[in-house]
C-alpha cells in the first residue's frame with residue numbers, strides 16, 4: 001500500500017467484534033467495520049447513526065487496519081454499510097487488500 005493511500009482520511013462509525021448473523025457465514029466470529037455516511041435511507045435501518053457523513057470519527061486506512069488487527073478475533077472482516085462504499089469507493093480496493101493481508105488470504 002502506498003503512503004498516500006495509507007494516510008488519506010476516511011470516517012468510521014464503529015469497529016467491533018461480533019458473530020455474523022446472516023448468510024452462509026452465520027455463526028462466524030468477525031470484525032465489523034462500519035463506515036460513516038449513507039444516503040440510502042432504508043425505513044428499516046437499525047444503524048441510522050451511520051447516515052450523517054459528518055459524524056463518526058476520522059481515521060486513516062493505515063490506522064483502521066491497525067485497529068482491525070488489534071481487534072482481530074475471528075476469521076472474517078465485514079465491511080458494512082451501503083452508501084459508504086460509494087463515498088469511499090476509491091479507497092475500498094486498498095482497504096480490501098489490507099484486510100486480505102491481515103487474513104493471509106489471496107485476492
Ligand code: SF4
Nearest residue numbers: 038040041042045082
Ligand atoms: S443501506 Fe444499510 S446503512 Fe444505509 S440506510 Fe439502508 S440499511 Fe441503513
